[in-house]
Amino acid sequence: MRRIVTIACAIMLAVALSVPAFAGQVVLKLGHIAEPVHPYGQGAEKFAELVKEKSGGDIVVKVFPSSQLGGQKDLIEGLIFGTVDMALVGTAVLGQFQPQISIFDLPFLFQDRAHAYRSLDSVGMDLGKALEPKGIKLLGYMENGIRHLTNNVREVKTPADMKGLKIRVMTNKIFIAMMKSLGASPTPMAFGELYSAMQQGTVDGQENPSAHIWTKRFFEVQKYASLTAHAYSPEPLVMSMMSWSRLTPEQQQILKDAAREAIDWQRKLSADKDAEYWKLIAETGKIKITEVDRNVFMEATRPVYEEFAPIVGQDNIDKINALRK
Template sequence: MRRLFAVICALVLIAAMSVPAFAGKVVLKLGHIAEPVHPYGQGAEKFAEIVKEKSGGEIIVKVFPSSQLGGQKDLIEGLIFGTVDMALVGTAVLGQFQPQISIFDMPFLFQDREHAYKSLDTVGMDLGKALEPKGIKLLGYMENGIRHLTNNVREVKTPADMDGLKIRVMTNKIYIEMMKSLGASPTPMAFGELYSAMQQGTVDGQENPSAHIWTKRFFEVQKFASKTAHSYAPEPLVMSMISWARLNPAQKKIIKESAKEAIDWQRKFSTQKDDEYWTLIEGTGKIKITEVDREKFAEATKPVYEKFANVVGQDNIDKINALKK
C-alpha cells in the first residue's frame, strides 16, 4: 500500500506541474465537516470574504460545510487528486498522510492556547512542508478547540471513572491509545454517525470541543460532561497542490495573506465562543458539567508518549516543550 501511495503521489505531482493556469475568474471549492456556525466554519467564511476583497473579486472561495464534499478523509483524498481545492481538516486525519503532524493530537501537549499557537506557527508549519510532495499545501492552522469528554453512564472525575466506557474516537492511533490509557474502550467511528450512535447506545460517549458539543447538539443525548481538556485540536487550512500550481504568483500571495488574516481572526473568535458555548450547554439543564483534576489524567496518559515519541519525533516534542513560558 505504501508503494502504491508513493506512485500515486508521484503521478499527482507530475499532474500538478503540468496543469494550465486558471483563466479569468478563479473559483475554489473549500470543504469541511462542521456546521456553518462552528468557529472554524465561520473562519472559512471569513477567509472567503478576505480573499474576495483582496483579489477584487478575481478569486472566489465557495465554502461547502457539513460534510457536503465528504468526510475528512474524502476531503484529503480530493485535495491529492485535485477534485477539492481547499479544506479544513483535523490533524488526527491529516496524520494518516504525514505521521509527524499527529504530534498535535498528543494528550496534554500544550500549556495554554498561546503555547499552542506558537508551536503551530513554527514547528507545525515546518512539519507541513512534508505534505507538499504528497499533493497538499499547508496554509496554516485554524482551531477546532479544546477537547473534553462527555458520556451517558456516569460522572467522570478521575481516570478510574472511565473504566469500560465505550468512547467514540477518530480513526487515529494516538486517540485510541489515549482512551485505552484512561481505561476506556475506544470506538473509532465517522463523525457523521456519532449523534445517532450515542442516541442508540452504540457508544457511551465521545470527546470533542465545546463548539461541536453545542452546534451538533450532543448535549441532547449525553448526561455528563467532564472538562478534561485532554488535547487541543487545531484545524489545518490546506490546499490541493494541483490547484495551488494553477495560481499565478500574485494570486498565491493573496491566498497566503488571506489565510494568515483569517486564522488570526478565527483563533480570537473561537476563544471567545468557547466560554459562550459552555454557558449555553449548562443552560439547557440537560447535561451535568464536572471540573476534573487534569494532573491525574495527564499522568495516566504518559504511556502514549512512550509509544508514539518515535512516530511524531522526540525532537519535535522537545521543540514544543522549549516554547513553554
C-alpha cells in the first residue's frame, strides 16, 4: 500500500505542471459500490444533477454505481493514478491511505447523527487535507448509515452471543479489532462477494447499515438482526487531484458548492430512510430483529480505543468528544 502511494506521489509530481486543462465540456466519472437506489447512490445522482445545473451543462458527472468501476480499493487507486475522476468510498478503506481518517470507524464514537455531522464537517475536513499530497481531494462526507449486526446462526443479545461467529468485515484493522473485542471471528471480504458468502455459509453474518441490508437483500440469507448501532459510517465524496488540478478555479467552486448542497440533501434522505428500511425488512418476515443493550457492547469495545488512539490521534478523539451536546 505504501509503495502504491509513493509511486503515485512521484507520478503526480512529474505531471503536476504539465497536465492540460480540460478542453470543452468537462466529463467526470464518479464510481461507487452501492445500488443506485441506496441513499448515497441517490446522493451521487443528486450531485451530478447539481453540477450540471450550476455549470450550465459545461460539467457533466457520469455516475457508475454497483462496483462498475471496481471495489472501493480499486476506486481509490484509480483516483491516485487519475483513471477515476471521483468516487464515494468508506473511511474504512480510505483509512488504508490516510490512517487518521479511520477515526470515524471507531465503535460508538458519536452521540447521534447531529454529533457525527458536526465532527465530519470540522475535524473530518481537516483530516482530509492530508489526502491531497497522496492524490485525493476530499469534497465532504455523505452518509452510508448506522451499522448493525446480522447473522444466520443465533439471536445476538449480548457480546457473549457473538462468540465464534464468522462475521464479514471490511479490510480494516479497526473493524477487525472491534469484532474480536466482541468475541466474533472477523473475516475480511470484498463487499461484492458478501451475499454469496452468507448464502453458502462461508461467513455467518455481517455488519452494515439498514440501507445495504435492504437494497442488497441481505435479509434473504440472514435469520437474525441485532440493532447494535456499533458504528456510524460516513461516505466521503473524493476526487482525483489530477482531475481537480485540470479544472479552473470557477469550475472547482462549482464542484464544492454542488457537493455541499448534495451532502445536506443526502444526509436528510439517509436519516429519513433508515426507519423505513427497517420496517420493510421486518415486513418480509425473513429475519428476526432484536433490540439490545448497547452499553454492554460499548463496554466490550473499549480496548479498541486504547489500541488505535496512537494511530488516529488522541487529540482528534478529544476534539470529537468536545463537540458532544
